[in-house]
Amino acid sequence: MSDKTRAAVPQSVAIIMDGNGRWATRRGLPRVMGHRRGVEAVRQVVRAADEMGVKRLTLYAFSQENWSRPKAEVSELMVLLKRYIRSELDELMSNRVQVKAIGRLHELRPDIQELFNDAILKTRNNDGLKLTFALSYGGRQEIVDAARAAAREVAEGRLALEAIDEKSFASYLSTGDAPDPDLLIRTGGEQRVSNFLLWQIAYTEIYVTDTLWPDFDGAALERALQDYASRERRFGLTSEQTGRRARSQADR
Numbered sequence: 612m613s614d615k616t617r618a619a620v621p622q623s624v625a626i627i628m629d630g631n632g633r634w635a636t637r638r639g640l641p642r643v644m645g646h647r648r649g650v651e652a653v654r655q656v657v658r659a660a661d662e663m664g665v666k667r668l669t670l671y672a673f674s675q676e677n678w679s680r681p682k683a684e685v686s687e688l689m690v691l692l693k694r695y696i697r698s699e700l701d702e703l704m705s706n707r708v709q710v711k712a713i714g715r716l717h718e719l720r721p722d723i724q725e726l727f728n729d730a731i732l733k734t735r736n737n738d739g740l741k742l743t744f745a746l747s748y749g750g751r752q753e754i755v756d757a758a759r760a761a762a763r764e765v766a767e768g769r770l771a772l773e774a775i776d777e778k779s780f781a782s783y784l785s786t787g788d789a790p791d792p793d794l795l796i797r798t799g800g801e802q803r804v805s806n807f808l809l810w811q812i813a814y815t816e817i818y819v820t821d822t823l824w825p826d827f828d829g830a831a832l833e834r835a836l837q838d839y840a841s842r843e844r845r846f847g848l849t850s851e852q853t854g855r856r857a858r859s860q861a862d863r
């Protein structure tokens with residue numbers, strides 16, 4: 612990794628893992644084979660992100676919309692999630708990874724909920740990479756759930772209407788007070804956000820690669836981090852202001 616990339620590793624990375632189906636179809640294989648290879652990519656990328664100094668990784672493993680896929684494909688994805696968390700927990704534990712989940716976990720099969728809840732509980736005191744799985748997740752649904760939770764507190768007199776601002780509202784989202792992603796990676800070439808972390812990516816840098824998820828590995832992640840390191844993040848300011856801000860921070 613170059614010094615420039617190393618000096619600007621994003622603290623928080625989120626990934627839309629797309630292209631499993633196409634990877635398989637191009638090889639004349641059933642789509643499920645693409646998902647199986649996708650799990651291998653998950654293993655590699657989790658390890659690589661940790662080694663490269665990423666502190667928080669959020670993976671879009673199963674969206675709300677994915678429930679509408681053919682029943683057999685949904686079942687296969689569930690089996691893969693179950694196998695993954697079962698077989699990986701020991702390694703995650705020894706690498707001090709802290710497992711988390713966002714989304715409507717309660718909509719998953721009870722046995723899968725239990726395995727993830729167990730992994731979350733076992734790894735909760737680990738101080739390494741924070742690895743979040745978005746499961747049965749939808750960004751709009753998450754915002755609606757947060758609005759309902761805040762409205763309930765207002766109705767019950769526990770929260771003043773005026774106390775709702777961007778910061779306090781964000782605490783009702785399933786990401787709580789976690790920092791927003793610095794970088795969102797989407798594999799498979801589509802230029803859209805597909806209902807992922809809608810609130811949280813307001814100022815996130817987006818990197819889209821044509822590489823299909825099963826082919827995404829440590830080297831591909833490094834290319835994404837390299838691209839990120841070459842960007843100037845402006846947060847709505849002018850480049851002159853951000854230049855000045857960067858200089859004054861460096862002076863401190």
Ligand code: FPP
Nearest residue numbers: 628629630631632633649650672691692695
């Ligand atoms: C998109 O590929 C990917 C998914 C629907 C979910 C991602 C799932 C995995 C990587 C496997 C299981 C995950 C874990 C964490 C063990 P697609 O089928 O939409 O691809 P396509 O756009 O080429 O059809």
